[in-house]
Amino acid sequence: MTASVNGPLDRLPDGRRHLLRPAGTAPGSPMLATLSSRRDFDEEWIFERKLDGVRVLATRTEDELRLLSRGGKPLNATYPEIAEALAMQDRHDFTVDGELVALWRGRTDFARLQQRMGLTAPAAVRASRVRVTYYLFDLLRLDGYDTTRLPLRTRKRLLRDAFGFRPPLRFTPHRNHYDDSLLDQACADGWEGLIAKRADAPYVHRRSTDWLKLKCSGGQEFVIGGFTEPAGRRVGFGALLLGYYQDGRLHYAGKVGTGYDTATLRSLRRRLDGLERQRSPFADGEVRERAVHWVRPELVAQVAFTEWTTAGLLRHPRYLGLRDDKTAHEVVREQPAGRS
Known part of the structure; x- marks a missing residue:
């Protein structure tokens, strides 16, 4: 496929262009990680912080921006500041995947997030003292093209290049190498654990062993x-x-x-x-x-x-x-x- 594309997709090497496909209208279900006790990884894996929040897909076309829960429930009314921040981006056609969290003293706090979950009345949302942050970690669609067949490293590079990351939006960083101290430090810092992801894997709309949950407890x-x-x-x-x-x-x-x-x-x-x-x-x-x-x-x-x-x-x-x-x-x- 010879793609005529604009923006960040222009910088894709020729060897990756053929993996792009015209995007459909529905974002599909999110990719899910598999719990694992594995602790031996080669250089083909990357490692992200396991965030204690709720999964959110965000999709935008020219005339609509939607925040969706893992099950497809609309969330715009509950988290209007996230919808507004995404609407202000230069890109007008995208689907991103991420975790929405409430931070407390530098850590994600699910109990605190509970105070925002379920609120939909504008007055109640405005009155809430719970501030939320949306950590983006994957890109499923950009400028009319389905990017899920691209390797993960490429998708994360496109994500970082395509968006401006200012609160309440954050890019999810990753580590390229694993040793036992990485998980030990994550646990000591109060994280839930790590998510290990195969760096060359495509994005699939189901649970996969290409993403592994390494939990502290x-x-x-x-x-x-x-x-x-x-x-x-x-x-x-x-x-x-x-x-x-x-x-x-x-x-x-x-x-x-x-x-x-x-x-x-x-x-x-x-x-x-x-x-x-x-x-x-x-x-x-x-x-x-x-x-x-x-x-x-x-x-x-x-x-x-x-x-x-x-x-x-x-x-x-x-x-x-x-x-x-x-x-x-x-x-x-x-x-x-x-x-x-």
Whole structure:
């Protein structure tokens, strides 16, 4: 293919031009990383900070700019400052991928981001004290061309050249070499971990082993299937009962009773009351708790934990917040790929 292009695409070497294709209208689903315990990497990988936020695709054509969640939910009303910053860019035809975060003392804070997630009323958004930042890390479309077949290094170079990065937009930097100290330092600095990406890989609209999650500690999403009554002076509820799907059935993963403030306990109880049902949604016989309220398995919670026990339950779980960018049936137990 001989492409007649403008701007940053003009600087593509001839050996890359044939990988461009006319772009379609829909951005597609985002590329997803695979959890891995691998720690041996050659020079064909790059390493980015694992950000603790929500995935956002941003797409613009001549007459429209849209922010979309991982599941395709529109987010312009929730994060108007991000939409405005992207609208002010010189480029008028693009799709970018990135992570939207709330920073607190130099670290991403998912609990803080929770205070912005779900707000859509302009007055409520303006009144919020939570400032958000959009870290861009990939380029899927530019000036009418689909760039997903280009190698990752090339896409990141185009991304950096095509956009101006001023708050609230940031370019996601990367390291080119790995050793154990890189992950150790990321964990010591309070990061979630690293994302290892194969530098010559194309962008695919699915989960792939070309992107690997290297985590500092356990943590993933779980489906809320019930809750216990509060004890003593506690309000709202005692603990959430968590699960994940396997072979179409919801399996119990344990309960989480820490990580809530009083406002969260009250507001979440109101939502749970509206989902209450008579029977357990979990696979038969897996839950031994008493005085349980069962709920329809619709809400998804982000939970940190230290490890899985041999009984298949969470050790030292801590609630971080609800996720509205993932559906319950997407939630499975994450299994790390091998170390080789």
